[in-house]
Amino acid sequence: MTLGKTAVRVVNLGRISYGQALQVQQKHVRQHLDKTSDVPNTLLLCEHHPVYTIGIRQAPYPPEEEERLKGLGAEFFRTNRGGLITFHGPGIHCGRYITSHGIALNCNTEMNWFDNIVPCGIVGKGVTSLSLELSRDVTAAEATPYLLESFSKRFNCHVLPEREVL
Structure with a gap:
């Protein structure tokens, strides 16, 4: 471990429902x-x-809209984060100096899920994925090491896979 850098334990939960992931996060x-x-x-x-x-900020999304989106085969959660509707995990929620973030890194996501909403309430802006941008399939497993390297540099910390934590 690099001296002077905070250690951050990395726990990979794999593919998990939003509700289960939210419980683990909480x-x-x-x-x-x-x-x-x-x-x-x-x-x-x-x-x-x-x-x-x-x-x-959920006023524009009545229960009927929730049911329509569920009918597409997706889960639907009302959360305590700021912002409007989006197609990814929790958004930023701060309290008592702890920030719980949800980062959406669309690797090889089926982008048609976004056709049913105005992502983040931002009209006229689209979303993309690493696969679309690079014109090839990019999996989460392939992108994860780059994400962790960038996280480590940006937050000046040393990331430790769960097995390395003492």
């Missing part, structure tokens, strides 16, 4: 807030089954 937030806990900073990695999430 457990880690509670442990981090617990003054008696020695749980290190943690970065959770996961892939979700198709899911739409909506933040606290």
Whole structure:
């Protein structure tokens, strides 16, 4: 480990439902807030089954719209993050100096899921994926090492796969 850098434990949850991932995330937030806990900073990695999430600004999304989106085969969650509807995990939620982030890195996502919403409530802007941008299939497994390297540089930390945590 590099001296002077904070260690961040990386836990890869694999493909998991949004609801299950949210429970795991909330457990880690509670442990981090617990003054008696020695749980290190943690970065959770996961892939979700198709899911739409909506933040606290939910006025334009009545229950009928929720049912329509569920009818497409996706899960639907109302969350405590800011913002409007999107097609990825939780958005940013801050409290007591802890930030729980949801990062959407579209690797080889079926982009037609976004055709059913105005992503993040931003009219006239589209979304893309690494596969579309690179004109080849890019899996999450392929992108993860690059994500972790960038995370480590940006946040000046040392990422530790779960098996390396003492």
